[in-house]
Amino acid sequence: MNKEALFSIPLPTIRRFPAYLRLLKDFENAGESWVSATRLAEDLRLKPIQVRKDMSCTGVEGKPKVGFEVHELIMAIEHHLGWDNATDAILIGAGNLGNALVGYKGFANYGLRIVAILDNDKKKIGTTVYGVTVQSMEHLEETVVRLGVNIAVLTVPAEVAQEVAEMVVAAGIKGIWNFVPKNLTLPEDIIVQRTDLATSFAELSSRIKKSIEEKSRTKRSLQN
Template identity: 40%
Template sequence: MPRGVPKKVDRSLASLASLRRLPLYLDVCRQAEAEGLSIISGTVIAEQLGLEPIQVRKDLSLTGILGRPRIGYALRELIQRIEFFLRWDVSHSAILIGAGRLGQALLAYRDLRRYNFNILFAFDNDSQKIGMVIEGVKVYDIALMQEMLQKNPAEIAIITTPDYVALDVASVAYNAGVRKFWNFTPRRFRLPPGVLIYTESMLTGFSVLSVRDPTA
């Protein structure tokens, strides 16, 4: 195939499934690089993840990278292209709503930070927590959220409140301009069109674990 021809990167071409696999490839690549390698083949990536090589190649082609037959992909370039494709090369600002145990666990999640996920502020309604600094992030009174968001726009709102207030706090953030929500409560909610809500439900993991047979 012709080399040196830049391919167009179209993020809308990526399926949800591909989007979920790309971080896995990135992880394998980073580890390989840490081990001193400078080149990696799709076959090797596939092997480490228990996937098919063709699937890896197809996914990687989304990033526009061109590999060398018989050799593989240049590691550094591949890492950069995956990060670029996922937009992890630029900062993503976020606020955390609900500074309980789950929220605090997220504040401490190293990999998010490493990939430019920046939590600006945390909010809570518990006077015990207000004023605390957790993992370098200060906790503010939730009553100040709308005002603070208007002064400091954030791309993403993380919702780690009790579920019965999820919609309320999300609505406030929405009114202050937030259009992406990362919902960790078991309650799903809807907002006006033009909003992206990604819900992490523990129940999906539990359903897979209870139904699937490990020996199958």
């Protein structure tokens, strides 16, 4: 057994795991049972050495000249992410984004299952989103307790995000996946994961800006 797996896995590696997972499942579906770090690196545009480091975090041992067993890697990565057991979650806010997330098939691959949807809007309560009925926020605590859910996905308007987050925590939720572009102030032991479109767009913007600047610089130097 690889010793490194016993230490905590670096965050950048954790963040690369899902991409590996998707690719490995493609290989599995294609009937390939072995894959080399070189091959993974090529397909994901990473460096082979980085892939090998990442793979060493999974605890899976490879065979020189052959590579790694695809299925073993899949199992190991899913285990390290806790994706081998389905995690139930409730979703608050049946707006556009909320509905999109409920309908997002990819979640099945992450072991995430949205088992209840809650909203305050009377027009939405009672309607069905991808087979899940929207409930009144009044049922929040009862639902959390009855279903034994630990995670809430938050897709409410920014104005009420803090208030709703506090209700959710009061109901017993331990982790919040926050899609609202707003920082939540919550007790330290509550895990808040923010998915912020702005962060990703900021990265794209700055890359485009840089690329434009580089082009105009090249043009200028050609003119001289």
